[in-house]
Amino acid sequence: MTWDPTCVTEELVVNMGPQHPSTHGVLRLILRLDGERVLEVRPDIGFLHSSLEKIAERLDYRQYLPYTDRYDYLCAMANELAYVRAVESLLGVEPTPRCQWIRVMMAEMNRIASHLVYYGALGMDTGATTVFLYCFRERERILQLFEDASGQRLLYHYFRIGGLRNDLPPGFCEGLRSFLDEFPRRVAEYDALLTRNRIFRSRTEGVGYLSPEAALSYGVTGPTLRGSGVSYDLRRAAPYYVYPELEFDVPTRPEGDVMARHLVRQEEMLQSVHLLHQCLDRLPPGEINVKVPRKLKPDPGEIYVRIESPRGELGVYLISDGSEKPYRLHWRAPSFHNLQAYPEMCQGAYVADLVAILGSLDIILGDVDR
Amino acid sequence: MGLRELEDRLRQLPGNLPRAPEQPLRRWAQTHHEGGLSVAFINVVDKVLDTGRACSTWGLQFGLACCAIEMMAVGASRYDLDRFGVFFRGSPRQADAMLVAGTLTLKMADVLRRLYDQMPEPRYVIAVGNCAISGGRFYHHAYSVVRGVDRVVPVDIYVPGCPPRPESFIDAIRKLHQLMRRESIADTIGHGERQHEDFFRKRELP
Amino acid sequence: MSEGQEQQIASVSSPEPLSAELQEIAGDLTTGGCVRAGRPELLTTPENLLPLLNRLHELPEPYSRLTDLCGVDWGDRVQVVYALCRGYGAEMVLVKVDLPRAQAEVPTVTGLWQLAFWPEREVAEMFGVTFVGHPNCEHLLLPEGFVGYPLLKDYEYDRSNPLLSPDPLREDPDAVLGGPPSEDETGAS
Numbered sequence A: 001m002t003w004d005p006t007c008v009t010e011e012l013v014v015n016m017g018p019q020h021p022s023t024h025g026v027l028r029l030i031l032r033l034d035g036e037r038v039l040e041v042r043p044d045i046g047f048l049h050s051s052l053e054k055i056a057e058r059l060d061y062r063q064y065l066p067y068t069d070r071y072d073y074l075c076a077m078a079n080e081l082a083y084v085r086a087v088e089s090l091l092g093v094e095p096t097p098r099c100q101w102i103r104v105m106m107a108e109m110n111r112i113a114s115h116l117v118y119y120g121a122l123g124m125d126t127g128a129t130t131v132f133l134y135c136f137r138e139r140e141r142i143l144q145l146f147e148d149a150s151g152q153r154l155l156y157h158y159f160r161i162g163g164l165r166n167d168l169p170p171g172f173c174e175g176l177r178s179f180l181d182e183f184p185r186r187v188a189e190y191d192a193l194l195t196r197n198r199i200f201r202s203r204t205e206g207v208g209y210l211s212p213e214a215a216l217s218y219g220v221t222g223p224t225l226r227g228s229g230v231s232y233d234l235r236r237a238a239p240y241y242v243y244p245e246l247e248f249d250v251p252t253r254p255e256g257d258v259m260a261r262h263l264v265r266q267e268e269m270l271q272s273v274h275l276l277h278q279c280l281d282r283l284p285p286g287e288i289n290v291k292v293p294r295k296l297k298p299d300p301g302e303i304y305v306r307i308e309s310p311r312g313e314l315g316v317y318l319i320s321d322g323s324e325k326p327y328r329l330h331w332r333a334p335s336f337h338n339l340q341a342y343p344e345m346c347q348g349a350y351v352a353d354l355v356a357i358l359g360s361l362d363i364i365l366g367d368v369d370r
Numbered sequence B: 001m002g003l004r005e006l007e008d009r010l011r012q013l014p015g016n017l018p019r020a021p022e023q024p025l026r027r028w029a030q031t032h033h034e035g036g037l038s039v040a041f042i043n044v045v046d047k048v049l050d051t052g053r054a055c056s057t058w059g060l061q062f063g064l065a066c067c068a069i070e071m072m073a074v075g076a077s078r079y080d081l082d083r084f085g086v087f088f089r090g091s092p093r094q095a096d097a098m099l100v101a102g103t104l105t106l107k108m109a110d111v112l113r114r115l116y117d118q119m120p121e122p123r124y125v126i127a128v129g130n131c132a133i134s135g136g137r138f139y140h141h142a143y144s145v146v147r148g149v150d151r152v153v154p155v156d157i158y159v160p161g162c163p164p165r166p167e168s169f170i171d172a173i174r175k176l177h178q179l180m181r182r183e184s185i186a187d188t189i190g191h192g193e194r195q196h197e198d199f200f201r202k203r204e205l206p
Numbered sequence C: 001m002s003e004g005q006e007q008q009i010a011s012v013s014s015p016e017p018l019s020a021e022l023q024e025i026a027g028d029l030t031t032g033g034c035v036r037a038g039r040p041e042l043l044t045t046p047e048n049l050l051p052l053l054n055r056l057h058e059l060p061e062p063y064s065r066l067t068d069l070c071g072v073d074w075g076d077r078v079q080v081v082y083a084l085c086r087g088y089g090a091e092m093v094l095v096k097v098d099l100p101r102a103q104a105e106v107p108t109v110t111g112l113w114q115l116a117f118w119p120e121r122e123v124a125e126m127f128g129v130t131f132v133g134h135p136n137c138e139h140l141l142l143p144e145g146f147v148g149y150p151l152l153k154d155y156e157y158d159r160s161n162p163l164l165s166p167d168p169l170r171e172d173p174d175a176v177l178g179g180p181p182s183e184d185e186t187g188a189s
Helices: A052-058 A065-071 A076-091 A097-125 A130-150 A172-195 A198-204 A212-218 A258-282 A334-340 A351-361 A365-369 B003-012 B024-032 B037-055 B066-075 B106-118 B130-134 B166-181 B196-203 C003-010 C020-029 C046-057 C114-127 C173-177 C183-188
Strands: A011-016 A028-034 A037-044 A301-309 A312-320 A326-332 B058-063 B087-089 B097-101 B124-128 B157-159 C030-036 C039-044 C065-073 C077-085 C092-100 C105-107 C130-132
Touching: A028 A351, A037 A351, A052 A065, A052 A326, A065 A076, A065 A365, A076 A097, A076 A301, A076 A312, A097 A130, A097 A172, A097 A258, A097 A351, A130 A172, A130 B066, A172 A198, A172 A258, A198 A258, A198 A351, A212 A334, A212 C114, A258 A351, A301 C092, A312 A334, A312 C065, A312 C077, A326 C065, A334 A351, A334 A365, A334 C114, B037 B166, B058 B066, B058 B106, B066 B097, B066 B124, B066 B166, B097 B106, B124 B130, B124 B166, B157 B166, C020 C030, C020 C039, C020 C046, C039 C046, C046 C077, C046 C092, C046 C105, C065 C114, C092 C105, C114 C130
Parallel strands: B058 B087, B058 B097, B097 B124, B124 B157, C039 C092, C105 C130
Antiparallel strands: A011 A028, A028 A037, A301 A312, A312 A326, C030 C039, C065 C077, C077 C092
16 A cells, blocks of 8 residues: 555544553543544643542541651652651751751652662663563662661651651671672663663654743753753752761763653752762761650641652641641642643653653652652 | 361351252253153253363453552463453353452442442452451451452352452362353243342341 | 850740831731741731732842741631742741632732742632632642642541541440350450
C-alpha cells in the first residue's frame, strides 16, 4: 500500500488509565490525538484521594505520624521529617544534634531509594526492563538498612516528636558504609546500561521541554525544575538541620528535556552518597531524644515548614488552636504541582513520548491526591 | 468472645458456608454415559487445566498505593515472583487473578468493578494490605476511602499488613495456587456464573 | 545551626508587628498583618486581593512565585491562604483572605500564576469557595456528584453509603452473629 498524501486524519479522544502500568499509580489521562501527535492532555486525578488532611484534624499530633508515611510512600522519611519538624517548631522543641544528623542521614538514604524506583520505572516506560531489576537490587540493600533501624521496609514511623524511635542499631554504619562504597560503581553501571543507550537517548533528548518561565508559573520544584536550569534546592536556599554544615552540589541541567531531568536525578544520587559519607564521618555521639510532654498541646499559632523531598518542595502548613489535635494541616505536595505542568510539556509530543515525560516527572499519586 | 469462637460462628453463617456446586456437567456425564469414563475424562481435563492455571498465573497489576511499591519489589530481583509463574499484565482480559494492592477510594471503586467484570472466568481476587481488606488506617475518619475491596468485588485471599512483607505476598500466591487446583470445569460449564454473583445480590450494592 | 532556624523556634505563637517595608508597600490594602516566626502575614479583603498581589509582584525584588494555595475553615468564615516566595529564595509571605461562609467568593489568581488552577479547584470543592473567573471549577479530587464540602469542620461523611458504612461485624458482632454471647464467654474475654 502506498502512502496517500491526501489522506486526512481525524481527531481521536483516547482514555489512558486510571489502571495503566505506565501512569505510576492511578492517574487518568484524557488524550486528544491527531494520528500519533498529541493535541491535548487532560490529567484526571483524585483516584487516591484518601482524606489525609481531614484525618489530621481528628487525631492528635502523635497519632497522625504514621499517616505521614502513607502520604508519599516512596519517601516516607522525608514526610516524617517535614511533619516532625513542623510540630517541634510549634512546641518550641529542638532535637538533639545526634538526632538531627540521623534524620538527615535517613532522608538522604530515602532520596537514593526513591530515585532508584524512578530510575527503574523510567527504564520500564521506555522499554528497558533490565535496569529496573538492577535498581531494585540496590534498593533492597537500603531497605534492609531501614528495616534494621525501624522494623519496616517501606513505611517506617521512625521519627518521633522530639527524637527517634531508637538509636541506630549495631552494624548499621558499617552496612551503610559498604553500600556507599559500592553504589557509585553501580550508578556507573546504570549509566552505561540506560543513559548511554542510543535508543533511550533518542527517546529522551529534546522530548518534553519545560522552560524556566513556565516552571516558575506552574510552581514546579525539585529535580524537574533543576532539569530546566534553575538551581533551586531548599537544602541550599532555606537550609534546615545540619545541611549548612555539609558540602554538596546542586546538580542542574539547562536543557529542560526528559534527559536533563534524568541526569539531574542520577547526579543527585551520587550527591546523596557524598552527603552520607560526611554524615557517617561526623555523626556525633549522645542522646537522641529530648523530653516532650506526654500530652502535646502547642500554644495557638501556625507554622509553615518546607523541606526538599526527592520530588521537590514539600511544605507542611500546620495550625494549632491550643488543643491536642491539629486545627488544620495542609500538605504542599510537590507532585501535585509538578503534574500540573505536564500538559505544557506534552505539547507537540507523540503518544509514545507521553509515558517517558510522565516518568521523568517522577510523580507519586499518593502525593498528588493526598 | 475468643477469636476461635468468632471464627466458628462466622463459619456457621449461611453466606459463608461452602456451597456444594451443582455441577450439571458431571451429573450429565454420570447419567448419560454410564458414569465411569466420562467422569474420568472430566477429572483428567481438570488436572491439566488446573496445573496450567496454577503454574502460570497471570496477575492483573492493580497497584493503588503503597502496597503497589511492595508488589513491584516482590516482582523484582530479590523476591522474584516469576519463579512461581506469576507474571503481571496490564490488561484485565489477559489476567487470571487481580491483585488489588492499596487504598481503594470512592472515585476508583467503579473502575475496579469494571475491570473485574472484564476478567475472564475463572477469576480470583487477592486483597493486599489493610486498606484493601477493611480500609485499614482510614477506617474511622476518611470520607473517601472504601472500607474494604470486598464491598465492590468478591475477594478470595486477604493479605494483612501495612504494607505486607514480600514473604506474605508469596504465601498468598501459594494459597491462590491451592485454590486454583481445586477448580473443576464441571463447576463452570453449564453452571453459568460462579457463586460470587449470589454474594452480590445479597449485598445489594449501588 | 542556621539563624533562621533559631528564629523559627523562638516565636511561633507570639506575632510581632510587620516590618516597615511591608507596611509601606501593603499598608493601605491590608486589614491587618503580623510577623510570625520571621514570616510576614498579610490579611486582606477579596476586593483588595488582586491589587495587593500585583503590588507584591511588581516590587524591585518581587514576590514572584506562588508556591501554595490552601483554605482554612474558621467556623463562621473561610480563609484562603496564598504563600508567595521572593523568587527562588527563602523569604516567604502568607497572604490571607477572610471570606464569610455564607458568601465565600474571591477572584481567581489563575491570570497571574498557572499554578493556581488545581489548588483553586481543590479549595472550591473542599470548602465551597467560589473563585470568580476560574475557567473550569469542576470537582478535582472528589468523584463527580459528591455532596458536601469535606474539609469544613462540621462535615460528617455519609455513613449510610454502603461503601463507607462501618462494618457491622466490627461495630456489633453480636447482631451479625445472632444473639449475645453467654455470660461465661463475656467473662473469658
